Amino acid sequence: MGSQRLSVVVTRRLPEVVETRMKELFDVELRDPDTRMSRDELAAAMRRADVIVPCVTDHIDANLLAQAGDKLKLIANYGAGIDHIDVQSARQRGVLVSNTPGVVTEDTADMTMALILAVTRRIPEGLAVMQSGNWQGWAPTAFMGGRVGGRRLGILGMGRIGTAVARRAHAFGMQVHYHNRKRLRPEQEAEVEATYWESLDQMVSRMDVLSINCPHTPATFHLMNARRLRLMKDGAVIVNTSRGEVIDENALTRMLRAGEIAGAGLDVFEHGHEINPRLRALPNVVLLPHMGSATVEGRTEMGEKVIINIKTFADGHRPPDLVVPSML
CATH class of the missing domain: 3.40.50.720 (NAD(P)-binding Rossmann-like Domain)
Known part of the structure; x- marks a missing residue:
């Protein structure tokens, strides 16, 4: 990807330390206020970013991916579960998907x-x-x-x-x-x-x-x-x-x-x-309100994994937590 910084859109607020590190490394667009993106907002984000960082509340299906255009190259999911992303359709469009296994x-x-x-x-x-x-x-x-x-x-x-x-x-x-x-x-x-x-x-x-x-x-x-x-x-x-x-x-x-x-x-x-x-x-x-992984340590480590996946991709290598359709 050369020396140019990747454009990254994050769909929800992440722990402050994670957002700060992202700002240092990438041309990042953070979510403010912390609300769920509508489908239109998600589609627009996927058209203007090299990388999108969604989480479990963002449903990225084949229809949405069809609106993404050619700029999007990586969906670096914040979380281990990827049932909200149509990985097969993403891969067919040449978009990689990564996740954050193990930390929670x-x-x-x-x-x-x-x-x-x-x-x-x-x-x-x-x-x-x-x-x-x-x-x-x-x-x-x-x-x-x-x-x-x-x-x-x-x-x-x-x-x-x-x-x-x-x-x-x-x-x-x-x-x-x-x-x-x-x-x-x-x-x-x-x-x-x-x-x-x-x-x-x-x-x-x-x-x-x-x-x-x-x-x-x-x-x-x-x-x-x-x-x-x-x-x-x-x-x-x-x-x-x-x-x-x-x-x-x-x-x-x-x-x-x-x-x-x-x-x-x-x-x-x-x-x-x-x-x-x-x-x-x-x-x-x-x-309980889906708080199984809600520890400061766990959510910060998830963010660190996202950053490593994007950084590795930016350096021209395969993200360490690449999700392959055959795994599903």
């Missing part, structure tokens, strides 16, 4: 564990009573939850995050089970005493807690559909810190209301920030 692993696994504890120990119900000022003092049978130690945890998707969840759960004394496209190596299973299930249906029907840790792809859309959710035990809990589309949210809401599933902890939702009001109203559900 520990943070997301921490949040998964927090949700498991919050739901099984009824933390939000206790919190609500304290905040209302109606607490009458300790009682032997009040707010009784369940002990996590000894419970069976089923992990759906044993990638980096699933494995990190397994390590934490094992330390809490939970029995670790998992379903994955590929079975782990024996020494990886041994580390957390994990049991592999080839059949997702069989695993789901025997678990006390189910944690969703797989990406959203066409193959995983509504993987936890109404039929599969019905296989869960009445006393089971489901936790999702990956992508909302993996669960049929309407079916889950119906079953939680009917007491056919004991509880849920959700950090992601099927329809973005539009949450089903019936789901919001349930006392046995913990809902």
Whole structure:
């Protein structure tokens, strides 16, 4: 790309240290105020930039890419998940796509564990009573939850995050089970005493807690559909810190209301920030605003990865976190 600085458009505000470094390195256009770009704004940004830095709230589909013109060369996504980008169409147009894998692993696994504890120990119900000022003092049978130690945890998707969840759960004394496209190596299973299930249906029907840790792809859309959710035990809990589309949210809401599933902890939702009001109203559900990766350290490291991907590309090399369609 020679000595000329790349023009970069960032679609949302990023941590200050990341934005400062971008200003030093590139001809960068930052987003102010921090609102989501409309489709027209995104299309215009893609026409005037060499590189666009989107995140999970920007849906870059084939139609949008068709409006991009010839200037755009790289979509350097801020985040690991790339289900909001049509990678295939981008590559056909000669546009590379990169992401930021690995940096949110520990943070997301921490949040998964927090949700498991919050739901099984009824933390939000206790919190609500304290905040209302109606607490009458300790009682032997009040707010009784369940002990996590000894419970069976089923992990759906044993990638980096699933494995990190397994390590934490094992330390809490939970029995670790998992379903994955590929079975782990024996020494990886041994580390957390994990049991592999080839059949997702069989695993789901025997678990006390189910944690969703797989990406959203066409193959995983509504993987936890109404039929599969019905296989869960009445006393089971489901936790999702990956992508909302993996669960049929309407079916889950119906079953939680009917007491056919004991509880849920959700950090992601099927329809973005539009949450089903019936789901919001349930006392046995913990809902968080997609904050699994929201640590200062994690979000800064994501930005550093974006910068490395753009910088490597600017120097004429392949970005280290290039997303290849065959990976999806």
